[in-house]
Amino acid sequence: MENRDGRPLHERLSEEFRHRIATGAWPEGSQLPSEATLCGEFGTSRGTVRQALATLRNEGVVTGGRGRPPMVRAAVQSQSFSTFMSFTEWAHSIGKTPGQRTYEVARRPAGPVAAAQLGLEAGEPVVEIYRLRSLDGVPAMIERTTFVMEAGRLLFDFDADNGSIFNYLRSRGVDLSRARRTIDAVAAGPDDARLLEVDPNTPLLRERRLTSSADGRPIEYSEDCYLPSLTNFTIDNTSESRASLVRIPTP
Structure with a gap:
């Protein structure tokens, strides 16, 4: 090759x-x-x-x-930690057609969790996205994303139902170079359960992601909740090369 x-x-x-x-x-x-x-x-x-x-x-x-x-064998589709891909890029890489339905793109004051992650004061303006993501037309993930205003304001000129937000922002010069992910399990609330077409309290795989520029400036904080029957996460390492996976105790 x-x-x-x-x-x-x-x-x-x-x-x-x-x-x-x-x-x-x-x-x-x-x-x-x-x-x-x-x-x-x-x-x-x-x-x-x-x-x-x-x-x-x-x-x-x-x-x-x-x-x-x-x-x-038929298997749950894995998304690897060894590369930094958007949902759209990952879906294409496994031969699936990504889809999305956008329920909200809004400017509002940052909540305490997003503000802390993004290094903002609580109440500073941010742009929030709420979308349902799918694989081959099957509901797969709920996406709740908060962008700092510098990047988020660009999304008011973007059709979030047709394409990758990350790819669009990169095309507009936004530096999305680094990501820190935290994975845990949560129960589906009524709204998520309805959109994912599952029963309330169904276990979901939650990825909390902080995306930064190459120089470490926070750009995006997202809480993405996946159906574990449709995707999981993997990490590859060897005895010679250790991946930076950290086990964090839940409070």
Whole structure:
């Protein structure tokens, strides 16, 4: 494989394998080509192929190993911590069609939680977004996002029902370079349950995300609540490279 972006070969192989699974080239329940076949196709070693397949096993996309041939299985779609992607970019990367329905884009005083995260005084003006996100038309996530005014004011000229907010803001020069995520579980309230078409108190996977510029200026704080039956989160690390995942006790 031609190396155009400087990433390790095993990462690019994992991406190619995910693409083949997502597009049906390797159907659910099918056995993957042998390691020897994959080595020959991509001109690489067994170790590299095994590392790529191990990533897919960790994500729950592929089963097998320890003498059993790797198989494609129907799995909850994983979103990795190893890269910084918007929901739209992630959906496209797994072969799904992202969708959204916007219920609110509003300027209002910052609440205490968002203000603390964004380094603002409580009551300073911010722009809040409330959207339902979907995968292939199926409700998947509730998005509650707060932007500092410098970035958020640009969204009054954007159709939030048609496209990625992050991609739009980047096209307008907003620096969205870094993110810190906190993952926990919450119960679906009445409004979220109705939009996600589940019963109230259904467990949801909540991602609280603080997005900053390259120099550390907070830009966005979001609380995104996912249906765990449609997505989960993974983190990849090795003995040589440790990912910055921190376990934080809940008060």
